[in-house]
Amino acid sequence: MQIDTALLVGVMFAISTYLLLQRSFIRILFGFIIFSNAGNLFILSMSGAPKDRNMPIVKDGVTQYVDPLPQSLVLTAIVIGFGLAVYLIMLLYRIILDSRTIDIEKMFKPEEGDE
């Protein structure tokens, strides 16, 4: 079970790194979203395999619980990640309106009269 999670996180990191290195910034956006989700999954996997363990709500006769802390951390991190994604999308929308391109290289090409 842990091996699967580790592989999944690894593949997600690989895909997001590939996307973050692209020229089109729509792809960079998706790279970022996958990257933050890979990070969240990584933290979640820190609570260990949930096998034979119960959800973290106290009940009589249950002794084995899943560690609740990583789950609450991930909740916070997901909310922050959403906020950042929304901000990034708005910024990219503004840049697309301003410079009429989705290509990083064209965007940073020096214009006439630039210092």
Added chain:
Amino acid sequence: MNNLVIWPFVLPVITALVCLFGGRVALWRRWVVACSAVAQVALAFYLQAQTVGGTPLVQVLGGWSAHLGVALVIDGLAAIMLCLSTLVALACILYSFFELDVEHGHPLRLPLTQLLVAGINLSFITGDLFNMFVAFEIMLVASYALLTLEANDRHIKEAFPYLIVNIFGSTIFLISAGMAYAVFGTLNLAQISERAAQMEGSFAVALVAVMLMVVFGIKAGVFPLYYWLPNSYPILPYSLAALYSGMLTKVGIYVLLRMLCTVFPHSLDRVHIVLGWLAGFTMVLAVLGAISRNFVRGILSFHIASQIGYMLLAIGLFTPLAIAACIFYVIHHIIVKSSLFLIGGIAFFRNGTDHLERMGGLWKAAPVLGVLFMLQAFSLAGIPPLSGFWGKFTIVAESLRAEQYWLAIAALLASILTMVSMMKIWLQAFWRPSVSSVPLENTHTLTTASIVGMTGIVGVMVAMSLFIGLNAETFLQVSTHAADALLDPTIYRSAVLSIIGKGGAP
């Protein structure tokens, strides 16, 4: 009494909310923010006075014990940083009132500035790794918003690298917090320090330390991770650029100090050596970048990265005296750097441009400004008896004592080159006769009263830096106390873990 600990965070948040929802009268909003900024300074100095005895102030939120809940800790270093951040914020807020008329100021600027201050303050007082992530996010989201708030079409694309690099850094921070939880089983800094001390020499501890070093290296602007910094800061208005340059990178330095001195065991020799060498490269390469730039904000922005190198070198040397010198240098640098940006702002409003080839004649038009600039430039380059000298002197002396001759040479070379790049601004903007008949970027001229007010604020900051330089003994003593407390994790640990609330002892 200890309930005051959370107020450096809560006060700016309340102010921001009052500004956002408290009505549409811009002048009223300014009064609220100015009064709150003064109150924050007073609070920070009160807390500083409380920590002089050496015992950190601890508040456990919700009354839970530190290992279950969130603990906020103010020790000597955190109190010093709080004083500095609130002082610089006050200066920048007052400056921005003169910079823009009441009707022209963007309504979101003041609330966002307060949120930025709240994030900065929370990252100084938090005693918990995940809470530190949240504090960083509050600070960074406010800084993203301020960066793009008033940017024009050409400038806004420079915000993109800033955003991507910092978001990347934040995610790595999240991952390293997760790793720290897996390795130590806790996120509380005091408990991590207790458990890391038992695991001394293990690979996992070094791995977490290196991960965190990369994260805060990005925030602090360390070679090779600083390239986003000098391009994005120049797009800010001057008052905000001063706040950013003073505080944001120093948050990275503060956390590095906290992590390497208090939290992780002191035996991470290799990490320290790597840090020292990265510092050497940062100093020299960034100052070369400053010389290559041709506008005031660009030169000053590159200097931030270069000066960060000195502080990192001090952390890398890792002797008690070097850590004290690092804290002293942070005190000096925050005041001097922000006031240089503010001086650059006045020069911009007088000349209508900040491009060096089109500036000139400032010495004749504004001799007071020239004197202030010269004092701060000399201080930045490290000419005795100004404040920059003492920090640099101690750091270079310590690196000679540690037999790191190359790093000492790099430090000296960087300060000579700093002088060269400052002379560049001096010669072209102040000394040369003014160049007329050029198109100006800025047609918005200020009244004489505003210029006098802005110069007055800068004058107070210059006086503060002169005071630091002339009373170096006192300030070095304060830094030494803070450094001693920082280097002795048992004080921090016992202060945090001795508080028993709900949930019992760990």
